[in-house]
Amino acid sequence: xxxxxxxxxxxxxxxxxxxxxxxxxxxxxxxxxxxxxxxxxxxxxxxxxxxxxxxxxxxxxxxxxxxxxxxxxxxxxxxxxxxxxxxxxxxxxxxxxxxxxxxxxxxxxxxxxxxxxxxxxxxxxxxxxxxxxxxxxxxxxxxxxxxxxxxxxxxxxxxxxxxxxxxxxx
Numbered sequence: 001x002x003x004x005x006x007x008x009x010x011x012x013x014x015x016x017x018x019x020x021x022x023x024x025x026x027x028x029x030x031x032x033x034x035x036x037x038x039x040x041x042x043x044x045x046x047x048x049x050x051x052x053x054x055x056x057x058x059x060x061x062x063x064x065x066x067x068x069x070x071x072x073x074x075x076x077x078x079x080x081x082x083x084x085x086x087x088x089x090x091x092x093x094x095x096x097x098x099x100x101x102x103x104x105x106x107x108x109x110x111x112x113x114x115x116x117x118x119x120x121x122x123x124x125x126x127x128x129x130x131x132x133x134x135x136x137x138x139x140x141x142x143x144x145x146x147x148x149x150x151x152x153x154x155x156x157x158x159x160x161x162x163x164x165x166x167x168x169x170x
Contacts, residue, residue, distance in 0.1 A: 012044065019061065019113030022050045055083050061119025063109045068128040069093065082123055084108045091123070099127035 012031050020026070025047055032042030056063040067082060077095040081088045082105075089105060102124050109119025133141070144150050 014046065016048075017113060018111035019115070020048050021058075021060070021113075022048060024048045056085075056121075058110065059122075061110045061112045061117075063119065063121045065121060065123050066126055067103075067123050068126050069097070069099075070128050074099070074125075074127055082121075084121060085110070093125070097125055099125060101125045 012028065014026070014028060016026070025045055028044040028046065030041045031044040034041050050058070056065055058064075063085070065082060067080070069078075069080075073080070073093060074097045075095070077097065078093050079090055080093060081090050084105065085108070089108065091103060091105070102122055105121040105123065107118045108121035111118050
């Protein structure tokens with residue numbers, strides 16, 4: 001190589017601060033290429049790339065998680081474990097929980113860069129509907145269908161899917 005420079009690979013330990021996001025750049029002073037004619041080394045520039053997670057979707061410091069509930073658990077309520085970054089958390093699902101409801105676990109998201117705060121874990125409840133059922137289950141569902149409690153009767157305080165999405169994005 002010209003000017004006595006040689007090409008080589010070097011492993012450099014780097015502290016990545018908590019809360020960095022996709023596309024951010026970090027600069028490590030003096031760890032870049034040597035300067036020409038014995039000059040000082042330049043800076044090493046790093047561009048952050050994130051790998052996707054199998055359970056969570058990142059939105060800044062907040063994390064989103066899709067929870068799938070069966071019909072019985074949504075109607076009767078239950079306690080269920082959900083994953084967090086630090087293990088699992090047990091949450092209570094109230095009686096009559098609707099599909100589309102969002103539950104918030106405060107401070108269970110990612111750290112905020114240069115702060116002591118953390119984002120939230122937002123749990124989106126989805127009602128899981130089986131694709132095939134047994135004859136006995138079909139009979140039970142037919143009986144439930146005839147019950148007045150299972151006829152749709154939205155109240156004024158229950159928002160439509162469109163209105164929930166409108167609030168979410170505004």
